[in-house]
Amino acid sequence: MNDLIDLVQWPAMVVSVLAAYLVASLSKHKRNWGFWLFLLSNALWIVWGLHTSAWALIVLQVSLAALNIRGVLKNGPQARDAKEAA
Template identity: 55%
Template sequence: MGEWADLMQWPAFAASVAAAWLVGSKSEQRRNTGFWVFLASNVLWVCWGIPAGAKAVIALQVCLAVMNVRGLIKAKEAE
């Protein structure tokens, strides 16, 4: 795996942690931002998982992305 791909896991990790922090906020705007940051982390993990051959990580991130989109839709409906 290339060095760039190996380094990709750290921004993915940071985005995942930041998103979890934001989603746990009392602020509606921060929670909504958290869903978008989670989606970005899903993309980063997939970008890391493809060259790493981490099929389970890729599948997990696709499932989590679907749940994040569901969360965005439900948040929009609640407005």
């Protein structure tokens, strides 16, 4: 089982790179997929971090997930409507 969890770092890395690629897209649909993939990569890194006791990595991934969610909320339709009304 430990060997399988050790391997989680590779899919986590691939998903992180793919998410970064998609988030940089001009397509809203691709950016949305990038957001969800970033959250998946955060979860994968947390699983691996728990297994290896990489506490700083876990804190980093939770922080990045929170910032990503904040960014989506600040750029959502309601936020845009409120900005235009101001």
